[in-house]
Amino acid sequence: MTDWRTNLPAVKGRYQENALLSEQTWFRVGGPAELLFRPQTAEDLVLFLRDKPGNVPVTLLGAGSNILVRDNGISGVVVRLGRGFAGIKIEGNKVIIGAAALDRTVALTLADAGLSGLEFLVGIPGTLGGAVKMNAGCYGQEIKDVLVWAEVMDHQGRVTRLSQTDLGFTYRHSTLEADQIVIAACFELDCGAPAEIHQRLTQLLATREQSQPVKGRTGGSTFKNPLPQKAWELIDQAGCRGLQIGDAQVSEKHCNFLLNLGNAMAKDLEELGEQVRRRVQAICGVELEWEVIRLGR
């Protein structure tokens, strides 16, 4: 059978066969993508999606800060949006942000411009597209509070604009389907003094550093909080703080974070997470739901 990768549309962006996804994710684990595609522009992405071979599966990757790629990698094409998708355009108190813009860059740029409402992004190590998909948030604020619309491309290259309501946001969740790629989103913000906004950013970063292993190889919060309870408290109660399988560890500092201490495999991290879920179920009677998205084979 012919390899589908021999029949790819001519694009301006870059194709990479058997690209190691451990280099693209915060956990630093995971097998290869059959093909990694980095489109240069929206037109490039449309061209690729329209003319790609047959039914080859397409998976979106942001900064890889909320995913666990399994050890045998991902079949089909993994798309990672590049610099051409990272623009930040300010019009009065509205801002249109490209999906590949890094959350931290967004927060700093808006602080410089005296716009307030997305400060919480400063400590989230993802992209804006990932933040919309996940309704990212912290310290009582989330994406849905300030989003006006998002532009979304389907796997045939068709673009639609979805309102805040269309996106069906709930806690760490949107109703975006796997075949909907966020290209850009618009937010309505409040005006404020840049110096005060920058001060809030500094405080947010300091608070986070105190309580989370921010420099570790991690995927952030592993499980959603089963509101009104907190996942970390249940994990602690179930005696899982510091629990380890190989180089996969439940963080001592924040026990809703899993860590790759160096040479963990994805299967170690996933098995450790499942062990935590079983213990919390047995001891606290609560079923934890994964927040980290597990992808691949």
Ligand SMILES: Cc1cc2nc3c(=O)[nH]c(=O)nc-3n(C[C@H](O)[C@H](O)[C@H](O)COP(=O)(O)OP(=O)(O)OC[C@H]3O[C@@H](n4cnc5c(N)ncnc54)[C@H](O)[C@@H]3O)c2cc1C
């Ligand atoms: C140290 C650390 C701290 C964290 N703290 C927080 C926190 O405080 N609050 C919080 O909410 N999260 C937190 N996270 C988790 C993570 O950073 C967020 O969920 C982030 O929004 C994910 O963005 P990403 O670009 O890395 O997405 P990825 O992890 O690459 O992908 C996540 C999901 O989004 C999809 N996706 C990515 N880009 C797009 C796109 N353009 N269009 C459609 N789908 C897309 C992917 O297919 C996948 O399903 C933390 C993670 C780490 C490692």
